[in-house]
Amino acid sequence: MLLAFDVGNTNIVLGLFQDGRMITNWRLETDNNKSADEYGMIINQLFKYEDLDINEVKDVIISTVVPSVLYTLQHLSVKYFHRKAIVIGAGIKTGLVVKYDNPKQVGADRIVNAVAAHAKYGGPLIIIDFGTATTFCAVSEKAEYLGGTIAPGLKISSDALFEKTAKLPKVELEEPGHVICRNTINSIQGGLVYGHMGMVDYIVKKMKAELQEYSADASQEVKVIATGGLATLIDGGIDCIDYVDKMLTLEGLEIIYRKNKKIRKKSPGPVREGRDCNYAEDSF
Template sequence: MLLAFDVGNTNIVLGVFKDGELIQNWRLETDNNKSADEYGMVINQLFTYEGLETREVKDVIISTVVPSILYTLQHLSMKYFHKRAIVIGPGIKTGLIVKYDNPKQVGADRIVNAVAAYAKYGGPLIVIDFGTATTFCAITENAEYLGGTIAPGVKIASDALFEKTAKLPKVELEEPGHAICKNTIESMQSGLVYGHMGMVEYITKKMKKELADLTKSGKEVTVVATGGLASLIEQGIDCIDHVDKMLTLEGLQLIYQKNKGHKK
């Protein structure tokens, strides 16, 4: 079995693959203060609850945008699974040609998403990840990762309204059903959710045009969304073709296949 870690600023998503198939996944809170032992005990309990054996884990792969937690997970991998983890970063084979000015600056999650989306849907392609930040990535039909856009996520915007104003409350992130709202909570929900929908539509439209100018075959651009809030935002817009919640984990499994036997 393969144990995959997708570490974001807010959550860690874990996935277990057997013979290339995702058989179980969990979501934990990202906590820089947790030790390898604390994470190890939680994972042990999750495995036990699902009837899985930790000794069957043959390899571990990690994608993280939180550098401070990487050592913790590497230590966990050695102590609890007796494996040196594969870490997404420079030198890892992905199958993509990264055209970013400085490839080292591209977030690991963005590359992993692009690998999975290109393998499943082909290019040209736009991948939108609704995480702590909302990221947009453009990939050509020739597997060239061009770059994209990074915007504040819906939760960041919600937290900012609460923290930077005297009277506005915290609200649940859900669609209120109308834009002319008669109370503060729905007014905030409207601004947060519909505002994000509008941003996504505009950026996607602009990126599609730029990608189309580079696509010699004339093939249409496919738009794939992932991340915790993808379904909420996708409900109100027409520019997303596929919502794929397990995209990052599947990308980790694909990258593992390209790199197993070549650990750094």
């Protein structure tokens, strides 16, 4: 079995795969203060709850936008799974041609999403990830990662409004049903949710127009894929999203694993704790 870690600023999402199929997935809070042992005990309990054998995990792959958690998870991989984890980064085979000015600046999650979306839906396409930040990525029909846009996510916007004002309360992120609101709670919800919907609609429209410059056929349909925890909320109020795919990142990790598992320059294991434990990223 393969255990995949998608580490975001707010949550760590884990996916367990067997023979290319996702068996189950879990969501944990990202905590810089947790040790490898603490995460290990939590994961062990999750396996036991689902009557799964943790010893059947044969490899680990990690995508992270939180560098401070990476060492912890690499340590966890060696200690609990006796494997050096594959880490998404420079040198990993993805099948994408990254057109960013500096490819190393592209978040690992954005690359993983692009790999999965192009494999599942083809191109050209736009991927929107509604996480701590809301990211928009453009991918051509030739599997070229062209770039994108990053905006504050809904939760960040909500937290900032609460923290930077004296009287405005913290609210649940849900659609109030109207924009002429008669109380403060609904007014904030309307501004956050409908404002985000408007932003998404506008950026997608602009991105579709710019994608025509990269396409041999300007009439070719651009598919829009949404992922992330708040994707369903935003999709409910706009028409520009074609598919909501909550497991896109985990599926992308499994695809990248299959592209890389046979071409490691270093053996992924097994290794023993305290010996042969190099926590730097493996090169591929």
